[in-house]
Structure formats: structure tokens, C-alpha cells
Amino acid sequence: MLEKVDLSKNLSKKEYKEKKDELTPVLSQLQRDCKRLDIPVIIAFEGWEGGRKGILINKLIQALDPRGFKVYATDRETEDERMHPFLWRFWTKTPAKGRMAIFDKSWYRRVLDDSLEVEKMHEYSDEDYNEIVSFEQQLSDDGTIIIKFFLHISKKEQGKRLKQLDENQATKWMISEKSWRRHRMYQDYLVKYEEMFQRTDSDFAPWHIVEAEDENFAAVKIMSTVVETLSQAVADKLSSMHAEAKPQRMDVFSMDQSLKTSILAGVDLSKTIDKETYKTRLNELQNKIKVLHNEIYLQRIPVVLAFEGWDAGGKGGAIKRLTEKMDPRGYAVVPTASPNDIEKAHHYLWRFWNEFPKDGHIAIFDRTWYGRVMVERIEGFATEDEWTRAYKEMNDMELQLAHNGTVILKFWLHIDPDEQERRFNDRMANPEKQWKITDEDWRNRAKWHEYEIAVDDMLLKTSTSYAPWIVVEANSKYYARIKVLETVVHALEEALDQRAKKNKRSKK
Structure with a gap:
């Protein structure tokens, strides 16, 4: 699927500004609506190294009230986190009703970077995917809106960006030998990403692929996706609140309690x-x-x-x-x-x-x-x-x-x-x-x-x-x-x- 995505999509500065100015007040209002209606929201960013997650997260939150969200960078586990089940550190960061949690890298590290580390490959299996789906299902069933973004760039573009970061003294610290090793393993990661989409794309926590070679296009697509998703969530919540009372169910046969186990x-x-x-x-x-x-x-x-x-x-x-x-x-x-x-x-x-x-x-x-x-x-x-x-x-x-x-x-x-x-x-x-x-x-x-x-x-x-x-x-x-x-x-x-x-x- 990823190999067929058209990565040439782009927006001019003028087009970007017009669309951003159009979306910003709508997103701001939707954040207030979610707070008023007690709707918790999780936005998770995954994708290739060099996909500029930090920059795109920053563009998204410019439209939001900073008192209503928190951004978590979860790339590295702390010692305390390593001594708990891997989902513990995400469960403890799930948002309260009416608030947003934004994750720069997420629980999917378990089946992405971690699973391709040679010394850890044997530790990861179907149970990790099962636990992830269960985690998202439980949160969704309880009313949490989950939006998952995958920032997609080509291997060529990734190499170009890593080189730019590596040659700049101000950003060189961001790049390590592991970064280049992952770049060389681009095709291996591509296979893992495809498996991840197949096993964890659901109606309650869908994946949204973002063509991220053009920063302007990616930023607008992310904002538009969030606006569309939250608009539907607010409409659904209002509908459920104002729905007519359900008709009483007909009497059904109930087994005598003495017959039950x-x-x-x-x-x-x-x-x-x-x-x-x-x-x-x-x-x-x-x-x-x-x-x-x-x-x-x-x-x-x-x-x-x-x-x-x-x-x-x-x-x-x-x-x-x-x-x-x-x-x-x-x-x-x-x-x-x-x-x-x-x-x-x-x-x-x-x-x-x-x-x-x-x-x-x-x-x-x-x-x-x-x-x-x-x-x-x-x-x-x-x-x-x-x-x-x-x-x-x-x-x-x-x-x-x-x-x-x-x-x-x-x-x-x-x-x-x-x-x-x-x-x-x-x-x-x-x-x-x-x-x-x-x-x-x-x-x-x-x-x-x-x-x-x-x-x-x-x-x-x-x-x-x-x-x-x-x-x-x-x-x-x-x-x-x-x-x-x-x-x-x-x-x-x-x-x-x-x-x-x-x-x-x-x-x-």
C-alpha cells in the first residue's frame, strides 16, 4: 500500500495559509466542544524517521488552547517504565474527559523499532498486536476518540533529510548510527508498517496516511483529518444526548436462578x-x-x-x-x-x-x-x-x-x-x-x-x-x-x- 502512495502532493504557501486560516477557528471551536461534552481525544503520530513529526505536531497545536492538551514524547523508556508492562506508560497518560493527549511516537514502537532490533526480535509476537488492539478498543468503548497518523516519505527523501540534520551542528545530536541503520533497513520497515496497518486499522482507531514530503500539504491534511473526526464525534455525542428514549424491550424468558451455574x-x-x-x-x-x-x-x-x-x-x-x-x-x-x-x-x-x-x-x-x-x-x-x-x-x-x-x-x-x-x-x-x-x-x-x-x-x-x-x-x-x-x-x-x-x- 505505502509503495503506491502518491508522494508528490503539495501546496503552495498561499494555498497553505488560506486553508490554515479556514481550519484554525473550526479546530479551536471543536476543542471547546470536546471539553464541554467530556470527549477525550488521543492523537498519535507515527512514521518514518525524518518525517518531521515535531514540526507537524507544532503546526497542529497552534490552533489549540494549550491548557487543554498535553504532548508526550515517548521515544525512550525510562527505567521505571521498563519495569512495568509496556502499555503501562500509555495507560497512565490517557487523557481525562474533555482533554487531548498527543503522542510523538506511541505504543506502536513495540511492533516497529523494537521488533526489528536483532537482540529483541524473539520477544515480540502476536500478543503485542492483540494487546494494542484491546487497548484501543477499551478506550474507544469508553468514549475516547483515537486518531492515528502515519507520516510517509520515500527512502530517497528520508536519506536527504537525515543528511541535512547530520551535517548541521545544531541538529546533529538528533542523528545516530541507529538512524542510518534504520534508513538502510527501509524495506524491512516497510514490510512491518504494512503488517501494522493490516492488523491495527479499525473503525474505532483508523490509520491516516499523510503524504509528508511537502510540509504544507501534510500540515493541512492533519488539521483537516482532526477537524473531520472531531466534528463527527461532537455530532454523535449531541445526537446520543438528545436521542429519544428507546422503546421498552419486550419481556423475555428468564431462567430460574436455581438452574444457573x-x-x-x-x-x-x-x-x-x-x-x-x-x-x-x-x-x-x-x-x-x-x-x-x-x-x-x-x-x-x-x-x-x-x-x-x-x-x-x-x-x-x-x-x-x-x-x-x-x-x-x-x-x-x-x-x-x-x-x-x-x-x-x-x-x-x-x-x-x-x-x-x-x-x-x-x-x-x-x-x-x-x-x-x-x-x-x-x-x-x-x-x-x-x-x-x-x-x-x-x-x-x-x-x-x-x-x-x-x-x-x-x-x-x-x-x-x-x-x-x-x-x-x-x-x-x-x-x-x-x-x-x-x-x-x-x-x-x-x-x-x-x-x-x-x-x-x-x-x-x-x-x-x-x-x-x-x-x-x-x-x-x-x-x-x-x-x-x-x-x-x-x-x-x-x-x-x-x-x-x-x-x-x-x-x-
């Missing part, structure tokens, strides 16, 4: 252990975790431990016993409350991406992203389309973490209604624990059956080989704590064993 119904909550056995086993396991914690740090294995469960199910107690002998510099406990205004302005997974651990560290979540399919589903904070879509989104997110080598364990601490009521009453009777009980806890209890259905759906749809749910029989706090610790010990030992085998193979 249930996980929780089969949990044996009578399991328990005596206090002396508990103390002995707790000490043994905590000492093991202390050692394993050091080893996963040395091997740079990241760990995510996610805790969910009924109110008063014992999450806090389990987390406390888990961390008592761990080095506090190597783990973080992340309590998850209702999202604040900043978090609400982003994709619902954004706040969790910001908390995921770097290599060798542990993140422990006290409540998690699964609130989307529990409290948000039941209380109506998420639409049916949103929470139904969330099962795949969360599975995809966890798969991306797993591809980075992250150990993921998800615990559901299960108790029965009688045990919950007893614990609620104990808290109310104890002045030191009254802070733990709220009116919301009682309201949630009244919806026990609804939550039970939601939890069963969650366990069935999101327990995977790479991020399993562990249902913990938690009527007995002693038994629950030991099961959690035993599960963590086993998972860390297995991860270390797999890493040792991998290291051994790599030395052969």
Missing part, C-alpha cells in the same frame, strides 16, 4: 482449624513469604494480589497477616474506595494501571477493578453495556500483566449471611471497631442475593489460568488466613521455579 453454592464454610495449629502454621508461612519476597525482588518478578469478598469477610485481617514479615519497601497495599472526580474523568481501569507494581514488587489490592461488575452493576453506576463489556476488558488487562511475567492471584473471601450479621453486631458493640461498620454495609447486606448472582457471574467469567480466582472459606478467620498464605507461597515458589528454568534455557 453457581460457584458459591458449593463452598463448604464449615472448614476450620484450631488456634494452636493456626499459630504454628502462620509463623511457618510468614517466614517462607519473607524469604520468597526477597527472591522475587532479585528475580524481578512483579506480583498482584487482589482481595474481594463480603463486607466483614476478613480481607483486612488476611492482608495484615500476609504482610507482617514482608519488607515494606517492596510492597504496597492499595485500598480501593469509590472513584474520586479525577478518576471518574478517566477510563475506569486507569486508576488501577497507575497502581500496578514494577518488576520485583508486590501490589496488594483491598477491593479491586471488579467493583465494575459488582457494586457498579447492582447500584446502576455502570450501564448494562458497560459492565457486560467489563468482563473481557478485565481479562485482557490481566493477560497483559501476565505477559509481562506478573503473578496474579485473586481472592474471594466467602462467608454466609449469619456469620456476616454476627460480625456486624460485634463491630457495633466494640467501640474500637465501630468505625468499620457503615450504613452502606447494611444496605449492601439487604441486597445479598443480587450480589451473590453478580459474584457467581464474576467468578465464572474471569477466573483464568493466568489470573485465577481462589474462593476462600472464611467463616473461620484462622482457616481463611492460612489458605491465603499457603496459596501465595505456592504461587511464588512456582513462579520462581519457572523463572529458574527459563534462565537455564537462555544460557544454553
